[in-house]
Amino acid sequence: MVSALEHYSYCPRQFALIHVEQSYDENIFTLRGSADHERVDEGYSTASPDIRVESSLPIWSERLGLIGKADIVEFHGDTPYPIEYKHGPRKMGVHAEMQLCAQAMCLEEMFGCCVPKGSVYHCSSHHRREVVFSEELRTRAESMLVTMRAVLESGDVPEPVNDARCTNCSLIDLCLPQAVGKRRRLSHIGKALFEANEEE
Numbered sequence: 001m002v003s004a005l006e007h008y009s010y011c012p013r014q015f016a017l018i019h020v021e022q023s024y025d026e027n028i029f030t031l032r033g034s035a036d037h038e039r040v041d042e043g044y045s046t047a048s049p050d051i052r053v054e055s056s057l058p059i060w061s062e063r064l065g066l067i068g069k070a071d072i073v074e075f076h077g078d079t080p081y082p083i084e085y086k087h088g089p090r091k092m093g094v095h096a097e098m099q100l101c102a103q104a105m106c107l108e109e110m111f112g113c114c115v116p117k118g119s120v121y122h123c124s125s126h127h128r129r130e131v132v133f134s135e136e137l138r139t140r141a142e143s144m145l146v147t148m149r150a151v152l153e154s155g156d157v158p159e160p161v162n163d164a165r166c167t168n169c170s171l172i173d174l175c176l177p178q179a180v181g182k183r184r185r186l187s188h189i190g191k192a193l194f195e196a197n198e199e200e
């Protein structure tokens, strides 16, 4: 799924919990996000002389092995301009940008054209932030897809990041980042002690 790029970019463990273990949970942020998406999820079309707008547009790429939906695609003439709706202020990192870039690459394959830019729309601030799909962003998104596919094939769930990202993560009660992190740390300490005793 195209949306999985944002999950992986935010936290590889979050990606694996959702897409390997099929776990999901809601919190206040995901619920607010769903409410913000209600209008675009209706799948409407509008047209003015300059711009045609499609919401909840199905997208795919055979080359990248991706499917998904774009919240909004504006067509400026024949050029698609994807807009991804996000609840709340910008998160640190380029998570939404990765997802949007993957949408752009799908649209390029579907419509046989170049999609040079799009926007992330922050619902709470009503702010549109333009994203240019640079070669660097495209390469980064494609290489992340390769890593994501490897995680899917292995079925392994990566270690918790156990940092500030966890505070707002809806999966925190399923993930238990502190408990898992502590258990892994104790296991590493135990292993190191065992190896030290072996060497003596």
Ligand code: SF4
Binding pocket: 011, 012, 013, 014, 015, 017, 159, 160, 161, 162, 163, 165, 166, 167, 169, 170, 171, 172, 175, 176, 177
């Ligand atoms: S709680 Fe933290 S480690 Fe766990 S999935 Fe969420 S962000 Fe990742």
